[in-house]
Amino acid sequence: MNTIVKHRRTLLAGVAGMSALTLMLAACSGSSSDGSSEGSGDGASNLNFLAINENETIPTTLTTLSENECKAQNEAQPLKISTQAQSTLDQQLQLLAGQGALPQVFISANAPTLNAQLAEQGSLQDVGEALDTLGISDDILPAATSVIENLYDGQQLVLPTELNIEGIWYNKQLLADNGIEVPTTWDELVDAFATLKAAGVQPVSQAGKGGDGWGVTRWVGNYIARDLGPDALKAVRDGEAKLTDPEYVAAADAIADLGANGYFGDSPTSIDYSTALNTFLTGGSGFIYMGSWAVSAFNDPEQNKIGEDNIGFMQFPEVTGGAGSADQMPANVGTALAISAKGFADDTATQDWVRCIADNYGTVALRDSGQVTGFAVTGDVEVSPLSQLVQDQIAAVDTSILWFEAYFSAEATTTSQNDGGLLASGQLSGEDFMTQVQSNLD
Incomplete structure (x- = not known):
């Protein structure tokens, strides 16, 4: 195992010019969630998270956070995970947005254009503004911020649960x-x-x-x-x-x-x-x-x-x-997280959850799953040789490219x-x- 140490600093200065975000995956079937946001501001309701069937790392990491680093937030607002097939995610998000029923946190749309549309409609929270409000902008690596902002014309609309290369x-x-x-x-x-x-x-x-x-x-x-x-x-x-x-x-x-x-x-x-x-x-x-x-x-x-x-x-x-x-x-920030504008604005308990996720997600995902994310990592984390290989490859990137459907x-x-x-x-x-x-x- 290799040990890496990052103290809330830029992970990879060489990729500040990345301009890609994900995409990626797809499958079949329907949702097991009604997707409704139950935030009321009193911390008594659930933190509803809409996951996808094809990605187990994100719900697993959030569950670990709910049991440890974010235990207090989970006691105030218990994490409730439901799932959706990636192939029908965009359709489901459009439906929920039209009903004003997006969950507080959810996997962002496959098509970046849909994320931009949801933001323009006022359904999707600008994550950059949210992080500024909470005073935790440094929790996101500048390289990841650059990737997101280059794709969304200067807006930071998602949380980077990954910082990926492809090949x-x-x-x-x-x-x-x-x-x-x-x-x-x-x-x-x-x-x-x-x-x-x-x-x-x-x-x-x-x-x-x-x-x-x-x-x-x-x-x-x-x-x-x-x-x-x-x-x-x-x-x-x-x-x-x-x-x-x-x-x-x-x-x-x-x-x-x-x-x-x-x-x-x-x-x-x-x-x-x-x-x-x-x-x-x-x-x-x-x-x-x-x-x-x-x-x-x-x-x-x-x-x-x-x-x-x-x-x-x-x-x-x-x-x-x-x-x-x-x-x-080819580089992207993977299967990203989005925050509903309504859920974030109306619920201080949700804001506490967002702060805790931003503070701790990168460390837990790297430690437990070997997942390189766009979040800052604190402390000493042992990583596998393959995870180190990824970090080395990313460090060597001067120019990144978009995937086929990005635009x-x-x-x-x-x-x-x-x-x-x-x-x-x-x-x-x-x-x-x-x-x-x-x-x-x-």
Whole structure:
């Protein structure tokens, strides 16, 4: 184990220019929560938190806080957790916001544009203003603040429960057994896939079922960034380019080709996030594209059967002749927390909870789950080698890039992520995929 010490200082000065936020994940089913906010200001009601099925780290960390560091806050206002499938989260948040019934704390929307809309409507609390009000702005690392503000035009709308890098993780032993050096270019990566496939090993484990197709669309977005440069998707947002332009279609075609060759497995449209991760961690595939939020699973011996020492990380490789660089790292603040404006303004007990979360979340998440967050950490915390690897990688980042759907509307995001699995299975051409997504942007 490695020991790191951070005394409320900037975690990574080198990433102050990051401009990404998450996204990430997706699945199915409905909510088990009515999402109603019961805050009354007297501390007698619950602190309602709407979680998602696909992320266990956040509710686990909040539960730990309720039993220890935030015990007093929990006695005044007991934590009550309900869950929602990520694929239906945005729809549920829109419904609750329309009813004036958002819970005090909840997982922020998949689409950043929806978070911005909720804030504009007065439903979502500006977290930056809340932290200023409570006098605890220093609890958020400047790097994380920069990521959020760059995405939300200067506003700090969410709490960063993660500070992630994204890239390709690989099984060291499988690569060694098949004589594969860690790829540094796209052509080398495709050759590695072909070698594994010929040896009877699934090259890539990637979810493609329903909304879990976000893992596939990450490949599209990163290929675009490597080929056309880090601002290529911003050009689409600004109307200077379209996803249906030939150079953008070429990126989707490159991923469709992987699917047509079976490199994502026999039936990626039937694979959800948990299954894809399990396939990699049980030695069933050579590679997986994933964010560093998965390190908590990598550190769990009950999930990780190939061993921590057997997992390596590589940056998304360069495309020959492309305008982008492998040094430009996909980065985000993960599955973030949002606060309802009504819940925060009307309830001093909720404000006490927000203060306690900001003060302690980063330390507990790192200590118990190996999760690198955007919160400051106090004291000495032992971390696993993989968690240290993440911190080292983040420290080396000079330029970060956005994920594929970062600037998309909620509708376009849903279309993209639902169609990702079809792209990975070779059932959808790059042109058809881009046409369908662009139609939601026009």
